[in-house]
Structure formats: C-alpha cells, structure tokens
Amino acid sequence: MAKRNDSLANNLISKKANLILNIILLIGCFLTIMPLWLIVSASFTENAVLTQYGYRMWPMRFSTLAYTYLFQSGSIIVTAYKNTIVATVVGTVLATVTVGLYAYALSRPDFKFRRFFTFFSFFTMLFGGGMVSYYAMMRNVLGLKDTVWALFLPMSFSAYWVIIMRTFYTSNVPESLIESARIDGSGEWRTLIQIVTPLAIPGFATVALFSAIGIWNDFRQCLLLNDSSYFYNLQYTIYQTMNNLQFMKENASKMGGANVSNLPTESFRMAMAVVTVGPIILAYPFFQQYFIKGLTVGAVKG
C-alpha cells in the first residue's frame, strides 16, 4: 500500500513498471553497443581463428597483430589518418569562422540586406543542382579532383549551422550590450570579437563539433572527388578495403611490406574500423551535450 501511495502522490510510474522499462532500455543499450563490440573483439582475434570459427563476442585467441600491421610506417591507414586530421582541423576552423561571421550579420536588426542574405543561404537547403552537376563542376571547374581540399572545403559552410548560430546570438547576447558598446565608440568588428564572441562560445562549440564530425565521417565527397589513394580519407579507405580485395593487394606493399598471404585480412579490416571510430567514441561523452543543444535549436528554427 505504501508503495502505491508513493507513486500516486508523486505522480510517478509504479516500481514494477519502472523495473520493466529499465529492462527494456538495458536491452536497447546492449543492442546499441553490441555491433561495435563485435568489431573490437574481432580486431583483437587471431586472423586464422576468425576465418575458421567466425565472429564472436569474445576473442577465441587474443592477438594484436592486426594493429601492428596497421601502424607500420607508410601504411595506407597512416596516410588516410593524416588527410582526415588535416581536413577536420582546417575545415572546422573555417566552418566556425565563416558561419560565425555570416550568422552574426544576419542576427543584426540594423543590417539592411539581412533578408536577402538569409534567403541566399536558406535557399540552398531547399534546392540543389544534383549530384551529376556537382560532380562535374567540382572536378572540372573548381579543380578539386584529387586534392585534400576536396575533403573539407565543400563541407565548411552550411545554411543549417547558420540558423543554429543566429539563434545563439539572438538568445544569448543581449541587444543592450551591443548598443552600449556602440555608444562607447566600438566598431562592428570589434564589438563582435571582444563583446559578442565570448558570450557565444557554446554556439561556436556546437558548430565546430557538427562540422568536425561531418568531415571526419565524410564518405561521399571522397567517393565523388578523389580517385588517388594518396588523397583518401579514413572512411573511404576502409570502404575500399572492405569492398575491394584488389585494393588491399595493390597496397600490400604499403602495409609494411607484408606479402598478401600473410596479411591478417579479416582482423586487419576490423582494426581499421576500430581506429576510424575510436576517436569519436572516446570524445563522445564530452561533446554530446553540445549536440543536444544544437539539435533542439535547429529543429525549432531561429
């Protein structure tokens, strides 16, 4: 009786219902983690065991050989890592700066062309030229084919982030603060850099993280624009490795001079997936709150 009263008085679900829901979510969490765990487990399994007995939740015979191959100098994964890191760092800085500036001007009520530039960026969310035209223009007109630029430049600006950032400015930076800075004789640029920027840090963090994850996880730009493995990013490299044994064989020499028959193909592949997703999972607990903010703001529009 006491239990019933407790849940009724506080308007909570009953303890029994709570237990059942907890079990459901625990199963959900298990199913969320299990596929990734399977990859990790396979990457630490001896290749011969893996090809004979298949994928299991726990390595039958433990081995770190796949990782030894992976980090030998000159391996394709090292090249891909370099490209991805450079693209992510440069692209994120670019995105934060360009989006931060664009959105600030749009957030200013005294900007005469505000409506025009709002539409100018918003229209790109509604209409695009299509994949074929994009493919041809980027490769032949802008000359992005086989460059590191291709891995981040097309992803360094997005109308969606402009909306998020503009909402941050209008809700976190009091108009009176900007007004008083102006009365004190501060120009627009100085106001933005010295007064507004410190207040909009969470907004910048959100945009930076959106773009960093987007560039790190990018597959399509590399698929469309880069043909030479020298300019592959991580995702595309591991895509090729899965899909194309030929690619692996051709690059066997770059995998530390091993001959192909010695290469622990299955566990090697899985180790590649682990090092690709590893940094994101490690950083995830620290950045997820910014995404929750960004997603809520973006959906409710500015």
Place this chain on the structure above:
Amino acid sequence: MSQARAGGKKKVGVGSTKRQLAYLSMVAPGVVFLLLFNYLPMPGIILAFKNYMMKVAPAGSFIKNTFLYSLFTSEWNGIKNFTYLLKEAPMLLRNTVGYNLLFMVVGLFLQVGLAVIINELRNRKTAKVYHTIMFMPYFISWIVVMYALYAIIGDKGFINQMRTEPIRFYAGTARKYWPFFFLIAQIWKYTGQGSIIYLATITGLDEQLYEAAAIDGAGKWKQLMYITIPQLMPVIVMLQILAVGRIFNGDFDMFYTLPNGSGSLKQVTTTIDVYVYNTLKAGNLRNSFGYASAAAFFQSVVGFVLILITNLIVRRHQPEMALF
C-alpha cells in the same frame, strides 16, 4: 527574436554606411562558399535535357573550361533522358518512397516511445546514461556500420557461426532480408537522436497539467494518451511533414555502402540517389551524364515542389512552425 526584429525598424543612424560595409564584409566569406559549392552546380541541372558530348573548347572561345563548354554546346534532346528512365522508375520509386515511409512510421513510434520512457523513469541519472548510449550511433559513419553489419551477417559473421547451415546474406537469394536490415540500421542509428526533440518538448511541458490530472485520478497511461501525446502533436506533425518533403531523397551513404557492392541485391537496394551515382559512373552508357542528370533533376525539382507544398500546409495549421 521578435523583439530584436522590431528593433530593426528604428532609424539607421550616423555611420550607417560604414556599419553596412562591416556587415557585408562579415557575410562575404560565407557568400563565397555558398556560390562555389551550392549555387555553381545549379545551372548544370540543364544536363537533364541534353545529349552531353565532351568537346574541347576551340582556341579563342569565350568559355575555356572543357566541361562548361560541352555543357552549353551539347545539343538539347528534349525529354529523351527521362523516357530512358521509365523502365527503371517503378523500382526506384518503390525503393526510395517505400523505405522512407517505412523508416518514418517505425522511427516515429520508437522515437516518441523512447522519449516518453526516458522521461518517466524514476531513476533519473540512469535514464540519462541510457539516452547517452543510445544517442551515440548517430555519430558513427555508415562505413563503420557496414563493417558492423558484415561482422553480424557475413559468411563467418555472428549469426552464421551459430548456425549449422550458413545463410549467404549478401547473395541475391537473401533479397527478402534486406529491407529488414536497412530498417534495423536506421533504428539503430537514429532512434536516440530522433528522440531528443520529443524529449525536449516533453520536459518543457507544464508540470501542473500532470499534477491536476493525477489529482483527478488519471493514471500514467491516461496522462500519456490525453496530455503528452496531444501536446507533442504539433512537433510530430511538423517533423513528419518535413520528412514527406524529403521523401525522394534516400540515405545515400547507407544504401550505397551496406550491401557491400553486391550486384545481385540491386533490386532491393537501389534508391534514386544510388541510381544517379551508378549511372554517372557507368562507362558503358553513351549519355550517362544525361541519364543520371534526369534522375537527379526529378529528385531536385520534385523535392523542391514537395517542400514548398508541405511548408504551405504547415504554415496554414502551425504558422510558428513553418520553415518560411
């Protein structure tokens, strides 16, 4: 927001030209990005009505670039590229629209469900941990998902190593399983993320509504049906309408990568986006650019019209939720 906008009606004072120039210099870098990566490809949409032939620009031509020269000098061929698509159209539409509808319905149910459960749990801290874990797949690329799927359903995968008679899931004979795999992959990747907006709405609801209902003797189930769901309705309707506007766009990365390049699965894995890319890359077609563009044109233009229509509907019923 609206206050800030109202402030804009104020007279623009002294030093205004300087100020406008400062603002213009702020939007300039963004404008360059939008022009190069979003607006530049737009004129190329005319490829859909052309018989594209690559021609090198003659000396002294106004346009030097080979692609641009070919784009503008190739002959128009009316709707020939579209008629070429007709025989593939039923399959493409079935896959693209069918999968999207399936993902929308199942996704909505699970996302709202998860948000409600997280909100109701008595152990608040653990609830947060659950949500954090389930949100994580959103950040994992489809390529890694392709690896995970391979580890599960591959010939030596988790499922087959438990069976005496292995199933070759990547072969054409296993076609019937694939809609299910795509659905599972979508659920896995997007349930946690999709529930965020619903959860934010629920936690923003007035606590007094529930207290009053509880005093009147409404149990948790009744509160859900008569308070939470009706209050969520505007958000649900808006998100679904927006999803309808994108119904011809598939998750290219997912449909392209998960089947692991298996050609015999084409019937159930080719959506419009995948078809556009495959056609573009098909070297054996005489006018692959034109054919691929026709499919892309359909997607861009019909998608655009759909968004306009859906937005009109939203604006009529929930003006504050309309995109524009």
